[in-house]
Amino acid sequence: MPVIWGDPQRADYHAHSHRLQDLLNEVNNKYADGAACVKWPHDLQPSWHVDDQGFVTGVDMHCYLYASLPIWDYYSSASDAAKTAWDTCYQALTEHELGHCLIAYNAVQELEGQLVNRSQTEAETRLRELIAELDADQKKFDDDTDHGRNTGVTLDYTSDDDDFPAH
Numbered sequence: 001m002p003v004i005w006g007d008p009q010r011a012d013y014h015a016h017s018h019r020l021q022d023l024l025n026e027v028n029n030k031y032a033d034g035a036a037c038v039k040w041p042h043d044l045q046p047s048w049h050v051d052d053q054g055f056v057t058g059v060d061m062h063c064y065l066y067a068s069l070p071i072w073d074y075y076s077s078a079s080d081a082a083k084t085a086w087d088t089c090y091q092a093l094t095e096h097e098l099g100h101c102l103i104a105y106n107a108v109q110e111l112e113g114q115l116v117n118r119s120q121t122e123a124e125t126r127l128r129e130l131i132a133e134l135d136a137d138q139k140k141f142d143d144d145t146d147h148g149r150n151t152g153v154t155l156d157y158t159s160d161d162d163d164f165p166a167h
Contacts, residue, residue: 006064008101015070020082020157027070034147038097039066040104040134046127048120056116056123063108065101069094081159092152096145100138107134 013030017023027035049058072078072086107130114130115123145151 004060004062005105006062009064009066011066011068012071013068015072016074018074019160020085020155021160023072023086024155024157030070031068033142035153036069036093036097037067038100038104040100040107040138044108044127044131046124048123050120054119056118056120059112059115059123061108061111063104065104067097067101069097079159085156085159089153089155092154093148096148096151096153099141099145103137103141104134107137 015023015027015030017026031037044061044063047060048056049060051057069090075083075086078086111127111130114126118126142148147153
């Protein structure tokens with residue numbers, strides 16, 4: 001079963017706050033779950049291969065991941081301490097989102113064994129179940145890491161620049 005991965009889709013967004021504390025509030029309210037998101041394949045566009053008896057012998061799927069991370073517009077004019085705080089948080093955020101990507105990738109790689117030797121109707125039902133399981137695994141990952149906070153996705157804003165007014 002070929003799983004064809006399309007290029008990851010990036011749709012990063014701009015964060016406009018000057019001060020780190022304001023930036024933290026801004027990005028944490030971007031998505032329901034926080035500052036960034038990765039969407040995994042729900043519409044896999046399967047192309048089913050079925051034998052004469054109606055059983056699935058294989059399936060081709062096109063998969064993609066969509067990611068959105070913040071870009072801090074005032075990074076270049078921030079103090080070195082603020083840049084370091086942002087860089088530390090951003091690296092941990094990126095690693096957390098990559099964790100979501102790996103969960104999706106591994107789940108999709110295991111699909112064939114779950115779909116072959118079933119009727120196409122049964123395979124389609126099982127595919128929907130597997131996507132629901134993937135969603136549950138992603139939620140568990142966020143719950144276990146507190147959306148990355150337990151693995152370093154925190155922004156230390158004690159180094160905020162006094163030169164930037166609070167918004």
